[in-house]
Amino acid sequence: METAFAYTRRILKKYELRAKKSLGQNFLTDDGIIAAIVEGSGLSPEQAVLEIGPGTGALTRALAKAAGRVWAVELDAALCDVLREEYKQFNHVEIIHGDALEFDAGTLESADGVQLIANLPYYITSPLIRRFLEQRRYFQSMTFMVQQEVAERITAAPGKKDFGILSVAVQVFCQARLLFTVPASAFMPQPKVDSAVVRLDILPQPLIKPEQEEVFFRTVKGAFGQRRKTLVNSLCQAVNLSKQDVANAVESLGIPPQARAETLSVSDFIRLAQALSAL
Numbered sequence: 001m002e003t004a005f006a007y008t009r010r011i012l013k014k015y016e017l018r019a020k021k022s023l024g025q026n027f028l029t030d031d032g033i034i035a036a037i038v039e040g041s042g043l044s045p046e047q048a049v050l051e052i053g054p055g056t057g058a059l060t061r062a063l064a065k066a067a068g069r070v071w072a073v074e075l076d077a078a079l080c081d082v083l084r085e086e087y088k089q090f091n092h093v094e095i096i097h098g099d100a101l102e103f104d105a106g107t108l109e110s111a112d113g114v115q116l117i118a119n120l121p122y123y124i125t126s127p128l129i130r131r132f133l134e135q136r137r138y139f140q141s142m143t144f145m146v147q148q149e150v151a152e153r154i155t156a157a158p159g160k161k162d163f164g165i166l167s168v169a170v171q172v173f174c175q176a177r178l179l180f181t182v183p184a185s186a187f188m189p190q191p192k193v194d195s196a197v198v199r200l201d202i203l204p205q206p207l208i209k210p211e212q213e214e215v216f217f218r219t220v221k222g223a224f225g226q227r228r229k230t231l232v233n234s235l236c237q238a239v240n241l242s243k244q245d246v247a248n249a250v251e252s253l254g255i256p257p258q259a260r261a262e263t264l265s266v267s268d269f270i271r272l273a274q275a276l277s278a279l
């Protein structure tokens with residue numbers, strides 16, 4: 001089979017296209033990485049995939065081989081035309097022109113959950129992850145490439161320097177793993193940063209109930225809001241309670257009052273949110 005590098009160059013040349021920096025277009029040209037993404041996602045042949053940002057289609061090509069159904073949402077209209085032409089003989093591949101930040105995964109018809117697989121446009125990594133988490137009920141798992149620094153924050157364990165709001169926001173809903181890192185040389189053109197692929201398996205039972213989400217996230221944001229302050233000091237303002245009340249709640253959970261947010265586990269945050277909302 002034509003290599004991903006040769007394929008990407010051929011498509012760009014044939015349709016007289018150039019990568020658009022403004023849309024985060026860094027095309028994957030390494031066959032080993034593409035194969036590792038598909039394998040790492042755990043995709044099985046009967047499953048359906050939602051790809052975000054198919055670009056020139058090097059990953060789409062591999063997904064079309066490995067999955068029963070592929071939907072690919074691309075913002076660049078010119079690339080949509082290219083992909084529709086190149087993939088017209090694949091009845092199970094549908095190219096959708098649109099903004100992934102507004103795409104409603106509930107419109108996809110799939111019996112047993114969709115796998116989200118993507119090499120994300122980095123200029124909107126954070127809002128995209130937020131969007132995916134909001135729509136998590138439609139996905140079984142999500143395997144995507146992001147900046148290595150973001151991958152480390154998503155998967156960080158409590159007590160580690162990268163552990164923060166993003167780690168807690170993802171890990172309360174998903175089991176998160178960093179699968180492997182990817183050098184900038186795997187892309188055309190090369191991005192300025194190294195990358196990594198993460199896999200998020202949606203927990204069948206999230207660790208918090210929907211009605212607890214608001215207070216949980218207020219607690220987490222408050223706790224991490226002022227990194228140099230102790231937990232109690234950062235929290236009083238965020239939850240609008242007195243220092244004494246917050247200190248009592250923290251101590252009643254066996255958490256040292258001088259603790260810092262990054263040393264708490266996800267379940268500590270859940271217990272803390274429950275204790276504070278009961279006051």
Ligand code: SAM
Nearest residue numbers: 023026027028053054055074075099100119121
């Ligand atoms: N999947 C291709 C690959 O691996 O070679 C391209 C990945 S490239 C990093 C990101 C892709 O996302 C680009 O094709 C870009 O046009 C597309 N994109 C950018 N913003 C988008 C958005 N808001 N919604 C959907 N696609 C978007």
